Amino acid sequence: MTEAVDLNGIKVMVVDDSNTIRRSAEIFLTQAGYQVILAEDGFDALAKMIDHRPAIVFCDVLMPRLDGYQTCALIKRNPLFHATPVIMLTSKDGLLDRARGHMVGADQYLTKPFTRESLLQALATFAKPPSGSLN
Known part of the structure; x- marks a missing residue:
């Protein structure tokens, strides 16, 4: 059923301190027709949220200065962005890590x-077409 919804061209933010991870995600998502905004850390992401208003955010957990949990919590506390899905990206997938992600409002853990x-698949599950789109 989600296949019928046109998600082409929506804005997706990828937040990760690894250039390799950012580039990999950017290639995958751009090839699939998404607009990609890249951020190097949580502070960079929060600054770009206002300008770009992404439909979904993929956020690394382990980052310098502001980690992914803090970044997710700040996004979810902001009235403009509390409904924006945040997908945590991490190599830490223990039960406590997932619970902490859930506590700060993460929508999924990859x-x-x-x-x-x-x-x-995460985009098909959580992303919404741009509001006001007549396509």
Whole structure:
């Protein structure tokens, strides 16, 4: 059923301190027709949220300065973005890690290394078409 919804062109933010991870996600998502906004850390992501208003955020957990849990919590506390899905990306997938992600409002947890299919499945599950879109 989600296949019928046109998600082409929606804005997706990828927040990760690893250039390799950011580039991999950008390639996968751009090839699938998404607009990709890249952020190097939580502070960079929060600054870009206002300008770009992504439909969904993929956020690394382990980052310097502001980690993914803090970043997710700040996004979810903001009235403009509390409904924006945040998908945590991490190599830490223990029960406590997942519980902490859930506590700060994360919508899903993807473990690294992620695949093109896992990113696109998360988008199909959580992303909404741009509001006001007449397509």
